[in-house]
Amino acid sequence: PRSEGWWRNAVVYQIYPRSFADSNGDGTGDIPGIIAHLDHLAELGVDVIWLSPVYTSPMDDNGYDIADYQDIDPLFGTLADMDELLAQAHARGIKILMDLVVNHTSDEHPWFVESRKPGSAKRDWYWWRPARDGHEPGTPGAEPTNWASAFSGPAWHWDEEAGAYYLHLFTRKQPDLNWENPEVREAVYAMMRWWVDRGVDGFRMDVINLISKPSELEDVPPRAGQPYGEGFAAVANGPRLAEFLAEMNAAVGLDEHHLLTVGEMPGSTVELARTITDRASHGLNMVFTFEHVNLDRDPEGSKFAHVPLDLVALKRNLEEWQVGLADVGWNSLYWDNHDQPRAVSRFGDDSPEFRAASAKTLASVLHMHRGTPYVYQGEELGMTNTTFAGIADYRDVEALNYHAEAVGLGEDPEAVLAGLASHSRDNARTPMQWDDTHQAGFTEGIPWLSVNPNYVLVNAKAELADPASVFHHTRRLIALRHELPVVAEGRFALLLGDDPQIWALTRTWEGRTLLLVANCSSRPATVPAGSVPDVAAAELLLATHGDRRGADLEPWESRIFLLG
Ligand code: TEU
DSSP states (O other): OOOTTGGGGOOEEEEOGGGTOOSSSSSSOOHHHHHTTHHHHHHHTOSEEEEOOOEEOOOTTTTSSOSEEEEEOTTTOOHHHHHHHHHHHHHTTOEEEEEEOOSBOOTTSHHHHHHHSTTOTTGGGBOEEOOOTTSOTTSTTOSSSOBBOTTSSBSEEEETTTTEEEEOSSOTTSOBBOTTSHHHHHHHHHHHHHHHHHTOOEEEETTGGGSSOOSSOOOOOOOTTOSSBOHHHHHTTOTTHHHHHHHHHHHHTTTTTTOEEEEEOTTOOHHHHHHHHOGGGTOOSEEEOOSGGGTTBOTTSOTTOBOOOOHHHHHHHHHHHHHHTSSSSOOEEOSOOTTSOOHHHHTSOOSTTTHHHHHHHHHHHHHTSSSEEEEETTGGGTOOOOOOSSGGGOOOHHHHHHHHHHHHTTOOHHHHHHHHHHHOGGGGOSOOOOOSSGGGGTOSSOOSSOOOGGGGTSOHHHHHTOTTSHHHHHHHHHHHHHHOHHHHHOEEEEESTTOSSEEEEEEEETTEEEEEEEEOSSSOEEOOTTSSOOOTTOEEEEESSSSOOSSEEOTTOEEEEEEO
């Protein structure tokens, strides 16, 4: 049973099934493997699993290219396995969100196969356009607009059978659905109802702010040295987004069934999130913002060019979202997912000396903000980015396409590889590290992507046995959210906002104040006198370095107090 607003003090755990647990030795994770490890999640105390796609797919983008929304790919198992996962999770009080990928399908989906046929009744289910006037179809410059795909190259592909170009904001095997067509919308809603009837508890909605595209598809400003312009910018947050989401909400009963809905929205703003997550607009419960995970990327350069993180900018961005959604709507809270490098390597310090402390402190900072926290598989262990010997070690189509395009455009291959090493999505997709046996206990076979060599030190078995581990720290943070209303509901205030090392904040609720003080640096720090409430008589709820109340903070030391 789901009650109104149950997701406001829930914690979600994201599983990337391909890399979670392999039960049949084929080197790829699967649904029976997930079922076999549900007790790990029950011990951690999470309330919800967000399951990345397990549907029938040619796996061009590891399942984010769906060929049948209502069947399970044999790589992951069967519909019966999916039903068993739902039953076993629900038996443990854990809910399941499915990943809803409906901005695009696979080019092998029957809808697209039908749409390509000349005269097809489904021609208008996708975005088909003729070659630009005066240009030979299939030649550069003939594309209907100058948009780039997010995965390199043009966003349009010439299809001989159809005799037209089709739009694909991602790979050419991911054609964009035409949401202007009510037949498309109804087909999506029917599919969603089918999953709700099967017992799922909500949806994570893939790039959902791209579904409403402008009525006139026009060129965007070209980028220096690039043949195509920034396609996302042309289509994100289109004019009918709120309308489509309200229509979906009513047609599927998202609010009526108290489902958890979270919209992934690259390019969204606090203003848009206020509109979409305002309960009165019957949109979604929350959205994933990308503003904080773009702060260490060069806005003008490659998305893989690493720029040093400015902690103050990070603190201020999260504060902006806390303040913006304090009185209307709701926040999601995340550092990690299957598209981002590992937080402890990116925002923390993954050296042997500081890996555990920085992972714990990053978790304390995230979980003490107001909103629903998301824990990505392995984040509860402090798993880190991995090492790549060369491009042959990568599997992600985004990385492989980017490498080919950048090197093809004359960029220094070593610089391209350095960027991928720090920001490639494959960093997040190395197999879950269960124990220190062969292949980290992930598979009996050859893993589809190499296991991070540090699994002998960083693994679930070792951390379950160590009360001071990242795992148990994360478990205690989750317990705090379940026990103390101030954690889920307390009003947020940032302290020491311009301090380059210390992240301090308060949460106030019904006369109680929670205080977090964290040194988010690899150097000692000192809390300026009088800058935070006095903690001499406070209750210490959770700390990384024991019960210390002085002004001096060790590197990556964090403390959470309850006052009053
Ligand atoms: O991600 C959308 C998205 O913005 C990602 O492309 C991300 O910004 C980029 O890869 C960062 O380098 C969603 C899914 O989460 C992603 O796995 C899919 O590849 C993508 O949509 C297409 O479905």
